[in-house]
Amino acid sequence: MKQYEHPPAEAFRLTAILHALSDPYRLSIVQKLSVLQPQPCAPLQGGRPKSSVSHHFSVLRKAGLVRTVVVGVNHMNSLRDAELEARFPGLLKTILDAAARSEGLPAQD
Amino acid sequence: MKQYEHPPAEAFRLTAILHALSDPYRLSIVQKLSVLQPQPCAPLQGGRPKSSVSHHFSVLRKAGLVRTVVVGVNHMNSLRDAELEARFPGLLKTILDAAARSEGLPAQD
DNA sequence: ATGATAGTTCGACTATTGTCGAACTATTCG
């Protein structure tokens, strides 16, 4: 059962994390994973072709945000939240809170 | 005295903020401003040509991170920290803490 | 006015990123 490479927590680079989360689609993946974990890629596709989805998951993995484990035919994704919290305390939660807040008011004053 | 356009706080987009901070040079500008505010562009140049510096300040302004006020011959930059805090509580501080932490350990274990 | 200083704008170029179809790999099921 072939698995993925994930950078060790010491190798996380803040700028890579911020870049990974600066894409709206990737941010939405992380938001959804924060609600339900783990999930395979399929329910997170959002209408995109598989090759695009795969690319975005690769960016998330390389930044250290997501861990992907092959379980049978599915690739189960989860957030590396504990490691992230240890390395950059409060970062993920604060960004997710900000993201939630952004969504509340996209249309009104 | 000609001044700059700055987006209102309601127009801040999280992804634009994350993107702005995902560039190491721009992140370093924000870090330096967080220590000493306001500052003109010159001391923050970091060896880059003026046109590049100007470009990066423009990105920071458009994201809502920096406010630039023309004072005589200098363009004084400061963080829009209060507005940012109101819109995205804890975000700037958490990222700056993470950035400070990143710098502590670029070489050791 | 002239010159000096601080920074912007423009335009060209390069590099990085995102998109997507097609072919490929791994696993399960029949």
Added chain:
DNA sequence: CGAATAGTTCGACAATAGTCGAACTATCAT
């Protein structure tokens, strides 16, 4: 085994972003 499913990799292309010199603008000092 062969077919189906889930996702990756490759390669081409488009779009976005960063870099930098040169010309420009605004302000201050003389």
